[in-house]
Amino acid sequence: MTRDDEGLLRELRDALDGNGLLVGNDIDARYLHDWMLAAAPGSILAVTRPASTEQVSRVLAICHAHATPVVPQGGRTGLAGGATPVAGCVVLSLERMTGIIEVDTASASVTAWAGTTLAAIQDAARDTGLFFALDIGGRGSCQIGGNVSTNAGGNRVLRWGMAREQVLGIEVVLPDGTVISQLNKMLKNNAGYDLKQLFIGSEGTLGVITRLVLRLYPQPTSVATALCAVGSYEQALGLLLAARNGLGDSLSAFEVMWPDFYELVTSRVAGLDRPLPPGAAAYVLIESMGFDPQRDAEVFEALLAQAIEQGIVADAIVAQSMAQREALWRVRDASGELRQLLPGHVGFDVSVATGQLGEFVAELRAGIRERWPGAQTVHFGHAADANVHIGVMTGLISEPEAEIEDFVYAMVGRWQGSISAEHGIGAIKRRHLDASRSAAEIALMRTLKQALDPRGILNPGKVLPDRHALPDRGANTP
Numbered sequence: 467m468t469r470d471d472e473g474l475l476r477e478l479r480d481a482l483d484g485n486g487l488l489v490g491n492d493i494d495a496r497y498l499h500d501w502m503l504a505a506a507p508g509s510i511l512a513v514t515r516p517a518s519t520e521q522v523s524r525v526l527a528i529c530h531a532h533a534t535p536v537v538p539q540g541g542r543t544g545l546a547g548g549a550t551p552v553a554g555c556v557v558l559s560l561e562r563m564t565g566i567i568e569v570d571t572a573s574a575s576v577t578a579w580a581g582t583t584l585a586a587i588q589d590a591a592r593d594t595g596l597f598f599a600l601d602i603g604g605r606g607s608c609q610i611g612g613n614v615s616t617n618a619g620g621n622r623v624l625r626w627g628m629a630r631e632q633v634l635g636i637e638v639v640l641p642d643g644t645v646i647s648q649l650n651k652m653l654k655n656n657a658g659y660d661l662k663q664l665f666i667g668s669e670g671t672l673g674v675i676t677r678l679v680l681r682l683y684p685q686p687t688s689v690a691t692a693l694c695a696v697g698s699y700e701q702a703l704g705l706l707l708a709a710r711n712g713l714g715d716s717l718s719a720f721e722v723m724w725p726d727f728y729e730l731v732t733s734r735v736a737g738l739d740r741p742l743p744p745g746a747a748a749y750v751l752i753e754s755m756g757f758d759p760q761r762d763a764e765v766f767e768a769l770l771a772q773a774i775e776q777g778i779v780a781d782a783i784v785a786q787s788m789a790q791r792e793a794l795w796r797v798r799d800a801s802g803e804l805r806q807l808l809p810g811h812v813g814f815d816v817s818v819a820t821g822q823l824g825e826f827v828a829e830l831r832a833g834i835r836e837r838w839p840g841a842q843t844v845h846f847g848h849a850a851d852a853n854v855h856i857g858v859m860t861g862l863i864s865e866p867e868a869e870i871e872d873f874v875y876a877m878v879g880r881w882q883g884s885i886s887a888e889h890g891i892g893a894i895k896r897r898h899l900d901a902s903r904s905a906a907e908i909a910l911m912r913t914l915k916q917a918l919d920p921r922g923i924l925n926p927g928k929v930l931p932d933r934h935a936l937p938d939r940g941a942n943t944p
Contacts, residue, residue: 580611
């Protein structure tokens with residue numbers, strides 16, 4: 467440890483309370499990684515655990531003065547390595563900044579600290595008869611600040627949009643410690659630049675979110691869910707069109723599972739029933755949420771009956787209870803088991819225009835098998851949102867990860883898609899950013915980064931390249 471490091475730690479200790487600073491052997495291994503990417507032991511100089519916006523400001527001001535890199539961390543559930551430490555960094559954990567500050571039913575909003583879990587936000591809304599629309603599988607451990615800083619997507623984007631659409635106001639601390647507090651509750655606010663948009667989806671590279679005002683909605687009182695088998699992706703698109711016309715704004719989910727995914731999880735995941743027999747070209751999980759249980763159920767079932775009569779849907783099962791609904795969703799949510807079912811597989815979160823997604827998947831699958839005969843692939847995702855998740859395992863002794871990434875992202879670029887639909891860029895995808903962003907766009911991103919973080923201390927090695935070394939991808943997975 468250098469003399470400057472010792473001085474930095476003294477200043478941090480003075481800026482925080484007794485529980486706010488961890489160094490040496492007190493640093494738990496959990497701070498070394500997010501869900502996908504781990505740093506080498508010893509990478510972290512210190513872990514700071516501020517308990518207020520003021521303490522976050524002090525930490526960043528001190529680190530800015532010492533030109534010491536700072537890596538913000540929320541629940542560490544990200545899938546792009548965005549919360550993974552870099553060598554010699556200070557981790558800034560939001561885990562102590564938790565809790566609901568206010569639920570305002572008049573403005574239909576909730577104000578919360580950034581370290582509050584997504585599930586706690588959902589519960590607070592529900593307790594007042596309202597509804598927070600954002601939902602992802604890690605709801606019990608992911609933090610709302612991380613959800614917003616990565617612009618999380620999830621299962622309800624089709625109806626309510628991504629995290630960006632849920633944010634009314636924001637409080638953020640800039641890399642030099644400056645606090646920007648815009649805890650706005652109004653739907654209409656055109657007073658100059660909408661500064662919050664700079665920080666939503668910027669993955670903690672431009673500022674650290676400390677508090678949020680989030681939009682709430684009326685709590686739906688009805689849910690209708692079905693799993694449908696279709697004979698082609700074109701028929702899945704026909705069902706989507708019929709659902710949009712027949713269900714309108716109540717259509718809340720339209721998830722497509724290609725047979726490689728459906729047959730794998732329903733045959734290999736313990737305790738998972740197979741709701742429909744194998745052999746279809748695709749399986750569609752469709753759901754509506756409304757406010758008239760009897761009428762909504764009738765409209766939903768009539769839509770499916772007509773789709774079957776018209777030959778759009780070959781077979782379908784409609785959930786008759788909450789238990790059956792959860793059983794259908796367990797098939798889609800079995801994506802969380804892929805690390806065990808396909809150990810070492812390379813995963814992707816990409817988007818291509820919904821109308822082209824079927825052709826894209828077919829071309830990609832064929833190209834992968836031509837390049838790596840015997841490769842196994844799975845495809846599933848939020849197709850109505852233009853988002854497909856892909857898993858590739860070649861079966862070779864050592865998976866050629868970089869080659870697979872180059873192949874997939876190059877094809878995404880040719881289809882004018884995005885290399886990251888909802889997981890962000892983080893550390894893992896940044897070398898492929900030019901597959902989805904032009905040189906001019908990347909230059910503008912660099913301009914913003916330089917303007918807000920001229921010393922390059924905040925979450926270095928993420929989204930855009932910088933001078934700090936990245937963790938070795940080989941040190942993968944906690």
